[in-house]
Amino acid sequence: QVYLVESGGGLVQAGGSLRLSCAASGRTSLYDMAWFRQTPGKEREFVAAISWSGDTIYYADSVKGRFTISRDNGKNTVYLQMNSLKPEDTAVYYCAADSSRRAVVPRQTLWYDYWGQGTQVTVSS
16 A cells, blocks of 8 residues: 655745655655646646656646656655746645556546645745
8 A cells, every 4th residue: 555645835925936745655666656736626637747767757838847846766755846836826736656557657637546635835926
């Protein structure tokens, strides 16, 4: 069993930065990992994903150039560095893990079988 716990969320002014962390209780070194976010009334939205080795990374167009996903397999931790934050980035951010060895890093929620509880990010204007 794998448990994921997000941290690092909070309140920040527009243009500021936050760094989210996702700590895994199990060994996720061979798992693809991703960040999603969700606001009330909307479906969970893809933000960024990273392969087990870190050699393949995807970003949503809305965050490209501002967010950076990374991982430290030795610490079983995935990070999301968020810079130049905008009010529209306000959401609950979720960490996810895919335990299957796929040829392509997935960017849809259905492919991920482990999820964290979420951490709130609020960006004021």
